[in-house]
Amino acid sequence: xxxxxxxxxxxxxxxxxxxxxxxxxxxxxxxxxxxxxxxxxxxxxxxxxxxxxxxxxxxxxxxxxxxxxxxxxxxxxxxxxxxxxxxxxxxxxxxxxxxxxxxxxxxxxxxxxxxxxxxxxxxxxxxxxxxxxxxxxxxxxxxx
Numbered sequence: 001x002x003x004x005x006x007x008x009x010x011x012x013x014x015x016x017x018x019x020x021x022x023x024x025x026x027x028x029x030x031x032x033x034x035x036x037x038x039x040x041x042x043x044x045x046x047x048x049x050x051x052x053x054x055x056x057x058x059x060x061x062x063x064x065x066x067x068x069x070x071x072x073x074x075x076x077x078x079x080x081x082x083x084x085x086x087x088x089x090x091x092x093x094x095x096x097x098x099x100x101x102x103x104x105x106x107x108x109x110x111x112x113x114x115x116x117x118x119x120x121x122x123x124x125x126x127x128x129x130x131x132x133x134x135x136x137x138x139x140x141x142x143x144x
Contacts, residue, residue, distance in 0.1 A: 001124065003091065003105055004084035006116055013114040015040050018047050022059050022066035022074060025050055036102045038112050039075045046112040048075030049104060079104045084113065092121050 015038040016025055029037060029052055036051035050071045058074040059066050081104045082091060091103055095118055105113040 001088045002084065003082055003086045003088060003116060006088065006120055006124065007084065007105060007114050010114060013112065014038065015046075015112065016050070016071060018042070018070065018072040018075070020071050022050075022055055022069040022071055025071045026052075026055050026066060029055075035117065036115060038104065038115060039071050040112065045110065046079075046104065046106065047072070048077045049079055049102065049115070050075040051102070081106050082116075083108060088121060088124060091116060092118070092125075095121075 014028075014032055014034055016028055018039050018041050020028070020039075025037070029035065036049055038046055039048045039050055041047040048071075054074050054076060055066070058064075059069060080094060080098055080100060082094070084105060084107065095101065095103060101118045102115045104115055107113060
């Protein structure tokens with residue numbers, strides 16, 4: 001399977017603008033039940049990513065005011081980017097190697113397509129293993 005197989009059915013690409021306050025970003029993450037979101041500049045290009053851990057580590061833990069800060073001040077800029085044709089098993093290896101929980105997905109042109117999380121990958125791996133286990137069970141213990 002490839003990244004496109006995972007993201008093609010998604011209805012929405014979650015993103016916020018770089019001038020969004022950290023407070024509004026935290027509410028956006030909560031309301032959409034996501035842990036990380038792409039940050040777009042004024043031209044609509046991907047400028048970075050902001051995550052719940054960015055907010056807790058760089059704002060809350062430092063006792064800064066989220067209503068006065070912009071996500072551009074705390075977002076991650078060194079991103080691990082994959083393209084839609086990238087294999088999913090390689091995504092998990094890349095996440096493990098770099099100690100991250102999300103990968104950014106862009107087209108070759110640089111257009112932001114969304115993000116994939118380790119949870120997304122684990123759901124697919126778990127469902128694949130269940131399917132294999134079900135096939136093995138049907139083979140080993142045929143219905144008579």
